[in-house]
Amino acid sequence: MLPEWMIDVPENLSRDWYVLARPAEKICFVVSADGTTVSRLRKGSVLHHFPSALPGGARKKGVSGTAQSYSILDCIFHELDQTYYVIDMVCWRGYSLYECTEEFRFFWLQSKLDETGACDPPSFYHRFKFSVVSFYNCDQGGLHSAYTGSLPYVKDGLLFYNKHAHYHTGNTPLVLIWKDERCSQYVTDTDNNGHVLNQQHIVLELQDDGKL
Template sequence: MAPHDLRRPFKRPKISDQQRRRELSLQRQAQHRRDAQQQARCLADTILSLQNDVAAEAEPQFESSPQSEEHSQDFDVRDAAKLKGAEARRWFAKQLMLPEWMIDVPDRLSSDWYVFARPAGKRCFVVSSNGITVSRLRNGAMLHRFRSSLPNGGARGNNSYCILDCVFHEPDQTYYVIDLVCWSGMSLYECTAEFRFFWLNSKLDEIGGGNDRKYRFSAVVVYNCDQEGLKAAYTGMVPYVKDGLLFYNKHAHYQSGNTPLVLVWKDENCSQYVVDTDSKGQVPDQQHVVLELLDDGGVVTSDDPPVKFGCLDSDFVQKTGLKTSYLLRFAIGEGGLCFADGKLEKADLHYLGKSNRARAFADSYSKVIFQYAVRHSPLKIEHLFASISSSNEEENTPCDTEMVG
């Protein structure tokens, strides 16, 4: 039976609160939007009152939301473009929006989500400013410095700038753009993914993808995550090597760090690397994880807030010379991972050593759980198709409740 013909929804043991965190993320977005609108109304009202009251001796002070202050400070890319060395790497390493791994199938997958084939390659931020274009990897290290057709990316003109979220695909020297953050100085951080994707395609068409330059820019083809869209993303031909599927909630804003509103999923048919390999490119017998060491000896994920997987003995920490914030490698032993009500209760960890120095972050909780599920009870493409079919059937089921006039 073909995957898209399945009708029975797939039920898995609850090992995550991913759906609850998705709902909380959307609630925070809505509140942030309301705060920004209130701030704009206050500003507009104050300007009008100042025009009517020329005798005012001092301008009133406003309280801006901590989120909006943090947002304006963190994403001043014109100042960040002047940073050098380690300082620049630290700043850029914190800017990318990182997808969680799909542990559970989201609610309303067919109506609220997009899907597309993720290009294999180097994930990076591309910033054009001051007549030059620079790409930086996920750890903040510089990848390329070049001239481009992006706004203010090839010839110094004005103070505008552009920020793209890309995957650099080396075989065809192309930056495949998976998201648009800023264009000509216009910030799209608080715009929905639905709007950002529309804007991205129209703006890349204007510059022709930069075909006259050393590197090209090309948008990926994004589908609605219905039966046809999921099938096209999963089996359709693309001009790049696939590395899994990316799912975007249509209402998601662009936010730095891990988010449950963007999800990555893989299997052997759409990715060469489903199970993590070791430094030699081999699949280890036991799953390996990278966790960050805290002051109290706890080892945690990169999430905010972090998820604690265990605790190292203080004598062991002192004897091995480990320091706070070190990234450490562990193997998950035969005891595996134990869950209760969607939360991790216990992990059988075995210390292996310090992580590669090139790494900037520990693993996320969702990545660890996805990799664990791949080895024991994987979430398969049939389950995604079945979830869409089940959702469609529920939406098409007539309501038995009568309307009372």
């Protein structure tokens, strides 16, 4: 799910939305199946091929798991601590969560990931650590925690998820992102080397009421 920029405060923000501090680095899908785990970047290239404690994610004692035990996680790989930070769950043990609400997926994610040992330190059958990104209700306390709270990773803006949204590939207005100089180091356009471009660009939309 790719976020749209937050340019207006959504209705019922405190009741219908979650907020989380997005980790910086590489956005990817992690798929565990048939005794191995593969992470792929948004364009499909392989980031890592490794064993993990996810269902079907490693070959242990000659057993790789059933064909129905595959799982798909929406993650961000953080280079500094070699950790996959999980921001959403698409499928778990062959059970699709596409048509489940965000509220259910977040609950399922928190309750299921720990059961597998995927959040444990790396080991022979579990090369990388996984960690669930903390999410909060969008009340004053939750927004303050996401915006200013201490984190084990470099923060790259705030993500807002509508609690009632199903999983939708591509850009969606049911996931929003907010950035400023206090919560992201990437608030301006940069080139491939990370240098700030001299000319910044902004996209305007002409709405039906004549406003930009």
